[in-house]
Amino acid sequence: MPSVLLLSGGIDSATILTSITKENEKVFALTFDYGQKHYAEIEKAKNLAKEFNVYEHKIIKLNLSEFTDSSLTDKNIQVPKSLTDDKIPNTYVPGRNTIFLSIALSYAESKGCSSIYIGANAIDYSGYPDCRPEYIEAFQNLVNLATKKTVTGGNLQIYAPLINLTKIEIIQLGIKNGLDIEKTLSCYDPITENEPCNKCPSCRIRNEALHQIKKGISSEIP
Amino acid sequence: MPSVLLLSGGIDSATILTSITKENEKVFALTFDYGQKHYAEIEKAKNLAKEFNVYEHKIIKLNLSEFTDSSLTDKNIQVPKSLTDDKIPNTYVPGRNTIFLSIALSYAESKGCSSIYIGANAIDYSGYPDCRPEYIEAFQNLVNLATKKTVTGGNLQIYAPLINLTKIEIIQLGIKNGLDIEKTLSCYDPITENEPCNKCPSCRIRNEALHQIKKGISSEIP
Numbered sequence: 001m002p003s004v005l006l007l008s009g010g011i012d013s014a015t016i017l018t019s020i021t022k023e024n025e026k027v028f029a030l031t032f033d034y035g036q037k038h039y040a041e042i043e044k045a046k047n048l049a050k051e052f053n054v055y056e057h058k059i060i061k062l063n064l065s066e067f068t069d070s071s072l073t074d075k076n077i078q079v080p081k082s083l084t085d086d087k088i089p090n091t092y093v094p095g096r097n098t099i100f101l102s103i104a105l106s107y108a109e110s111k112g113c114s115s116i117y118i119g120a121n122a123i124d125y126s127g128y129p130d131c132r133p134e135y136i137e138a139f140q141n142l143v144n145l146a147t148k149k150t151v152t153g154g155n156l157q158i159y160a161p162l163i164n165l166t167k168i169e170i171i172q173l174g175i176k177n178g179l180d181i182e183k184t185l186s187c188y189d190p191i192t193e194n195e196p197c198n199k200c201p202s203c204r205i206r207n208e209a210l211h212q213i214k215k216g217i218s219s220e221i222p
Numbered sequence: 223m224p225s226v227l228l229l230s231g232g233i234d235s236a237t238i239l240t241s242i243t244k245e246n247e248k249v250f251a252l253t254f255d256y257g258q259k260h261y262a263e264i265e266k267a268k269n270l271a272k273e274f275n276v277y278e279h280k281i282i283k284l285n286l287s288e289f290t291d292s293s294l295t296d297k298n299i300q301v302p303k304s305l306t307d308d309k310i311p312n313t314y315v316p317g318r319n320t321i322f323l324s325i326a327l328s329y330a331e332s333k334g335c336s337s338i339y340i341g342a343n344a345i346d347y348s349g350y351p352d353c354r355p356e357y358i359e360a361f362q363n364l365v366n367l368a369t370k371k372t373v374t375g376g377n378l379q380i381y382a383p384l385i386n387l388t389k390i391e392i393i394q395l396g397i398k399n400g401l402d403i404e405k406t407l408s409c410y411d412p413i414t415e416n417e418p419c420n421k422c423p424s425c426r427i428r429n430e431a432l433h434q435i436k437k438g439i440s441s442e443i444p
Contacts, residue, residue, distance in 0.1 A: 062284050062325075067332045088370045095328030098368050102324040103284075106317030110289045129373040138364040145360050146320050148310045151351040 002026040002055070003115040004108040006100050009044030011206060012119030012162055014184045015170050017052050018177035019161070020117060027054040028111050030104055034096070035065030035073045040193040044185045051183070056111075060103060068093055072188060079189040081199040088127045089201065091188055097130035101139055101158065108156060109147050120160045124167040124205050136160045167209035181210075224248040224277070225337040226330040228322050231266030233406045233428060234341030234384055237392050239274050240399035241383070242339060249276040250333050252326050256318070257287030257295045262415040266407045273405070278333075282325060290315055294410060301411040303421040310349045311423065313410055319352035323361055323380065330378060331369050342382045346389040346427050358382045389431035403432075 003020060007013045007029040021027055031045040042059060049057035065073035070093040072079070077090055097120060104116045120131040129135060140158045144150050162170050174181060186206045187196035196203050225242060229235045229251040243249055253267040264281065271279035287295035292315040294301070299312055319342060326338045342353040351357060362380045366372050384392050396403060408428045409418035418425050 058289065060284070060288075062282070064328060066282075067280065067329050069332055088374075092370055093328075094331035094369060095324055098324040098327055098364065099321070102317055102320040105320055106286060106315075107289050109316035110291055129370060130368050132367070135364075135367045138360075138367050142320065142357075142360040142364050145354070145357045146352050147316060148314055148351060152310075 001115060002028065002111060002113045003117060004028045004030055004104045004111070004113050005054075005117045006104055006119065007031050007045045007049060007054075007057070008119065009041035009048065009184060010119070010186045010202075011167075011174060011181055011184045012121055012170055013117075014044075014048050014179055014181075015174035015177070016117050016119055016161060017048060017054075018174055018179045021052045021054070022177055027052075028107060028113060029054040029057040030100075030107055031057065031059045032100060032103075033059055033061045034093075034099075035063045035068075037072065037075060038190055040187075040190045041185045043193055044183065047183060058107065062099070062103075064093060064096070064099070070094070079197075079200050081197070083201050083204055086127070088129070091201070092128055095130075097128075097135070098139070105143060105147065105156070109149050114155055115157045115159055117159045117161065119162055121162045121165065121167075121170070123164060124209070131163075133160070133163055136163065167205050168212055171206075171209050171213060223337060224250065224333060224335045225339060226250045226252055226326045226333070226335050227276075227339045228326055228341065229253050229267045229271060229276075229279070230341065231263035231270065231406060232341070232408045232424075233389075233396060233401075233403055234343055234392055235339075236266075236270050236401055236403075236406045237396035237399070238339050238341055238383060239270060239276075240396055240401045243274045243276070244399055249274075250329060250335060251276040251279040252322075252329055253279065253281045254322060254325075255281055255283045256315075256321075257285045257290075259294065259297060260412055262409075262412045263407045265415055266405065269405060280329065284321070284325075286315060286318070286321070292316070301419075301422050303419070305423050305426055308349070310351070313423070314350055317352075319350075319357070320361070327365060327369065327378070331371050336377055337379045337381055339381045339383065341384055343384045343387065343389075343392070345386060346431070353385075355382070355385055358385065389427050390434055393428075393431050393435060 071077040071090040186202045188200040189197045251271045293299040293312040408424045410422040
């Protein structure tokens with residue numbers, strides 16, 4: 001079945017990419033150039049889309065930095081360099097997943113797709129309200145009323161297959177599916193395209209998971 | 223209270239504009255250059271925003287014609303020139319109101335607004351699933367789970383004040399509020415910026431309503 005995948009260039013959506021292309025789904029990948037400070041993750045998304053032979057890869061330009069005040073889009077706000085106690089940190093971009101999913105919805109209906117995949121994760125996440133299971137469920141309820149396809153008997157399903165996995169489980173799944181995680185970028189504030197800052201919350205969560213996986217693997221050696 | 227208004231340049235959103243600026247709301251107007259075939263309605267929106275002194279007017283560029291197959295965005299598909307029997311006509315743009323509302327949501331949260339107005343109408347409408355009360359209700363349920371503002375006790379309300387009005391009632395309300403309806407454009411396929419085709423379903427519904435209003439007014443003359 002043809003599907004739309006929200007592909008950011010990070011490890012989560014890349015892991016879904018490896019799973020659904022393995023199942024021979026025809027994948028329409030969607031990446032957003034939404035005014036984030038760096039273009040590095042978009043380059044990663046482009047390379048991943050090529051490597052895993054997606055059917056079509058669209059990069060949608062939509063400048064949210066015009067009005068959002070997130071540290072990911074506003075040059076005057078610094079990305080945190082450690083895990084913070086903030087329930088919702090300043091990397092939060094208002095409405096981001098709602099915008100991404102709504103454009104994915106339009107793309108999916110236009111291309112005859114029956115599913116939309118998003119790499120949202122509620123376990124090792126950063127407190128974003130639009131990464132929780134109840135949010136995904138509410139978006140599904142909306143979809144059921146929003147499109148020609150769904151109101152005339154068709155199905156359009158939102159899948160967030162990683163939502164209840166830990167970062168360790170996600171990375172292990174990706175590696176099992178043949179993903180070279182070096183080809184993904186999770187950093188909020190990379191120094192260069194291939195050089196993460198290793199300090200921001202996203203780097204710290206990823207690096208800690210990698211560290212745990214390595215420890216686990218080495219402890220298996222007799 | 224500051225509000226976001228989805229302002230298309232048509233008669234419906236213009237009527238809401240006249241109502242909410244009358245109530246002295248600080249209005250952030252949002253118009254989409256989404257790949258529609260003509261720019262005429264955007265020009266109308268610009269003029270209306272100036273005339274009614276909105277606080278800020280953003281025109282968001284997002285090219286949906288890249289993948290949608292609506293007669294409003296695809297040059298190879300003709301806009302119908304009469305009222306059709308199609309339950310959902312080819313002027314339907316997949317996911318349009320979901321996209322518009324989701325960007326309005328981001329804009330509203332960023333600007334500290336507590337309400338979003340949309341000119342959706344379910345009476346003299348064209349069968350669009352995303353113009354019905356149950357759709358608006360589902361979007362509200364999503365909003366309640368989607369943003370930092372709403373999950374931390376704040377309120378962000380979606381208003382579709384015209385949803386159950388007839389086109390006659392909408393136009394009468396606009397005129398009562400001082401709207402010069404000649405400064406709005408409802409046509410799907412205008413000949414020039416100021417010259418509607420007078421044949422498409424949107425022109426026909428508007429012209430019929432204007433005709434009925436004129437008849438009503440002249441019949442009141444003794």
